[in-house]
Amino acid sequence: MEKLKVAVIGCGSIAQYRHLPEYKMNKDVELVAVCDINEERVNKVASEYGVKAYTSYEELLASGTVDAVSVCTPNYLHAPISVVALNSGVHVLCEKPMATSKESAEAMIEAAKANNKKLMIAHNQRxxxxxxxxxxxxxxxxxxxxxxxxxxxxxxxxxxxxxxxxxxxxxxxxxxxxxxxxxxxxxxxxxxxxxxxxxxxxxxxxxxxxxxxxxxxxxxxxxxxxxxxxxxxxxxxxxxxxxxxxxxxxxxxxxxxxxxxxxxxxxxxxxxxxxxxxxxxxxxxxxxxxxxxxNSHVVEKFVDAIINDTETPVSGEEGFKxxxxxxxxxxxxxxxxxxxx
Incomplete structure (x- = not known):
């Protein structure tokens, strides 16, 4: 089976401590790219993982090289980036809180539905x-x-x-x-x-x-x-x-x-x-x-939901509530x- 091609958008602590190592450990995933507006940081992380570096998430999503992304950016960018990703036909694992308003959270849920893509919110406490x-x-x-x-x-x-x-x-x-x-x-x-x-x-x-x-x-x-x-x-x-x-x-x-x-x-x-x-x-x-x-199990559950085409354990609707x-x-x-x- 072909591996899932994944990128991580935002290379701060949560990406470095959780998402990146957990994708790397996952046998069903090929980590292909990382993205961050901080050029020095993104280049350092990209070379560490041997993947392509982007400073623009629009460019990354337009490249057509990824099946799924983690959104690990500051909170105000969670919804805008997730919506663009879902509309690009990419599955999204988004850090919490999923959005900064009910309207933007609803826009994420709608985009996932409209494009028939998975949206999961990283609530690891479950x-x-x-x-x-x-x-x-x-x-x-x-x-x-x-x-x-x-x-x-x-x-x-x-x-x-x-x-x-x-x-x-x-x-x-x-x-x-x-x-x-x-x-x-x-x-x-x-x-x-x-x-x-x-x-x-x-x-x-x-x-x-x-x-x-x-x-x-x-x-x-x-x-x-x-x-x-x-x-x-x-x-x-x-x-x-x-x-x-x-x-x-x-x-x-x-x-x-x-x-x-x-x-x-x-x-x-x-x-x-x-x-x-x-x-x-x-x-x-x-x-x-x-x-x-x-292991926070978040990445593993997200990947399983995509591969088996099942509902993600923390859906957009759950994150919204x-x-x-x-x-x-x-x-x-x-x-x-x-x-x-």
Whole structure:
């Protein structure tokens, strides 16, 4: 079988730590090109992977040499580049948040449909073993009715992780559109929807800039969320957890409490009301600290969906629903009112 010809657009940290190495590891993929407006960076990455370098994504997509692309650019370019790619007859794996507005997210979904191409959003939290196990336990009734939850995603901020440090686009509102809530919070809205198996319908939020005086985007946000069946809980997203990353989720149910990625040794701890405690060692969640050593499974799932012509596990529609919660949180913070999603 002929290999899938893939290019990566945007050669920053997420491309270098995740997309490029994961495509390279994939036996069904031939990495053919990389693209970035920073000429020095794109040439360096291209020579490292032995592929062609482009500084214009239009030129790359017009070349007709690729079947699929990863879009790893600043947030404001996700939708425009994805739409051009889909309209060029190319499958798209897009980083999160998929877009900066409902309209642009819808345009991506439409373009995928119109051209019969795959669109997947890189929400890797769904593929973490502890998260999949929790979803299963909830689905088969082992936790009983869910009453509440709290989830957090925080680390010291992108300046320690982005290729451009403090000068990164992450801190510029016109390019990032949203800070910690878009970087981390959207992962957690997607995760909650996935684990609980229901939609979030109302949001109340404080979205603040308290820690990074060199940027103009949010770096600390706390939201109260309500699902369609009435489960209420909190979500915190922060770039101000300075000593250790927190990526934990706790689900409070009628028959048990699930602690996900909360205990340093056990990725899932189930505390039953009977007093029984079950600890699962399910492998570590990927973090920015592991130097990209682990597999996020995003690329592999995207490639499988193309090869087997199946629905991508995080479709444009799924990405849209997770983005909608974040947009409602922004609106809530601005208006000081609870917002419908």
């Amino acid at each position: 593929f973490v073993a502890s998260h999949q196990k929790a979803r299963q336990l909830i689905e088969n009734g082992e936790v009983g009715r869910i009453y509440s939850f709290r989830t957090a995603f925080g680390h010291g901020g992108p300046e320690g992780w982005s290729v451009d440090g403090k000068d990164s686009w992450f801190f510029r509102k016109e390019e990032a559109f949203i800070g910690a809530m878009g970087d981390l919070g959207v992962h957690k809205t997607d995760l909650l929807r996935y684990i609980l198996g229901e939609e979030i319908v109302e949001v109340g939020a404080f979205v603040e800039t308290t820690a990074k005086d060199f940027g103009d985007v949010d770096d600390n946000a706390v939201c109260v969320l309500k699902t369609e069946s009435g489960i209420v809980g909190t979500l915190a997203a922060s770039w101000a957890y300075t000593s250790k990353e927190d990526n934990s989720t706790i689900i409070y149910g009628e028959k048990a409490i699930l602690r996900l990625e909360d205990d340093p040794n056990y990725s899932l701890v189930v505390q039953y009301t009977t007093g029984e405690v079950v600890k699962y060692e399910l492998g570590k969640i990927q973090s920015n600290d592991d130097g990209g050593q682990s 997770s983005l909608a919660v974040i947009l409602a949180a922004l609106e809530s913070s601005e208006t000081k009112q609870i917002k419908q999603v």
